[in-house]
Amino acid sequence: MRIALALTIALACAACGNDVPPEQRAEDDRMLAEQVREANDTLPPLEEVVPEPIQYADMETNDLFGLACSYAPGTSMGARVIARETDAYMKIDGEMLRFAADPGSRELPANSRSFYNGREFTLRLEVAEKEASDDSPFYEGTVWLRDRFDRVVYTGTGAVDCGA
Template sequence: MVRIAIPAILLITTACTEAPLEAEQESENAALAERVREANDAGPPIEQVVPETIGYPDMEANDLLGLACAYAPGTSMGVRVIARETDAWMKIDGELVRFAADPGSRELPAKSRTSYNGQKYSLRLDVGGTVAEGEIEATTYEGTMWLYDRWDRVIYTGSGTTNCGA
């Protein structure tokens, strides 16, 4: 009888200690899986982008003249974004980058849009109240632009004068 009782006690003791170990292991596995998911979802470090001025030679060479809104952030008169009905342009690292207009976004003056998408970046624009008096009042606004990376993080923002017209 003693011979049967000892193995039975050992079996019961082993069964009791395995259950918490399995639950503990499952908990650790779930925590580890969550950390891996977070690491995979996080993008690389943010790389700030400073758009360059789009000069008249760039505008002429790429047929960027005509009905559009030109955004010049801060007190600078240098245009950083040209937004048109179907596309917008920005100069990054010496290259003109094209953004396609989102036709579902809100329309701004000069038939420009609030949202544009590119291969590497996306662009959001907004126009506030007019800033000039007199004859050019209807074409000069206070505007803001936001440039986003592919992880939808703001990598550039600028506010200043926006001129809209032909």
């Protein structure tokens, strides 16, 4: 009895769909397709990232000693990025994230690179040229972190220490 009732309702609903003129059905389909396109083109909300200072324990755990450039924002001396010849690291939400160097990108001091790729983010680095009269061991540098939609989620400018 229940199966017959369900079958009757299903057939009645299917019959109602046939009452729509083909022009109206085409317009409905076009509107639905447009809504799907809009939904697919909408990016998720931008989530800014605040990198944490890389501690000595983080450096030991990830073997981050040797030739590298350390980027620290503003007047802070706590490195937020450590960039090496083949990889770079940032600490975000308590987790050390590794980025692979793009071998085709520009070479920076200490054999580091200007561009690194990660699973969730990409990292772009810039080091300003030093004047001949500048005997400071530090460079001026900028860091850009972009999400998978190529939106900047962090930028910082400050001191860069390159060496062993």
